[in-house]
Amino acid sequence: MRLGFDIDDTLIDLRRHAFRLYNAQLDQNIPESVFEEIPTVEIHKPFGLTDEEGYEMWKANMRDIYFTDCPAFPNAVEVLNRLNDEGHEIFYITSRPKGFCKESEAWVREKGFPVKGDQFFCGMEDHEKIATIEKLQLDFYIDDKPKVLNTLKELSTTLIIRDQSYNQKESFLRLEHWADFEKIIGEK
């Protein structure tokens, strides 16, 4: 099968990692129970930042957010390697900014995910992912953002949403734990 994966907050716990970095940098100690209830993709509100300050904070910390020790979600690395070993085609489609693409590919590989050179797509806007996903003729695509998945509804690709506090109202097939992914796509 041809399987497409978003990276941030789908395969790796990026917002939580950023939340910890914000706590350290702003000398605060906001508990993770607060993080888990944030109803938006953006994480700056609990820190008392305006949208503009939040945007600047994210931008200023992007390198650390992306390239330090952000953890993968439990079982994600193992499941993707197993699927790769079984002969499935694994594609990554991330809207990380163009300037971070090469390093991101290397980081994802270093983290243990199976990455083939021509199967890492990066640097598009969220609404531009559709062009890549359509061209790749994916059987399944998984992402955390409703904003992305809602642009893909017309494709024949089966869409899966990675369960997050900010996407609870969406009715896509839902993945809560990576250990269940193979069952969802009918491979177990």
Ligand SMILES: [Mg+2]
């Ligand atoms: Mg994402």
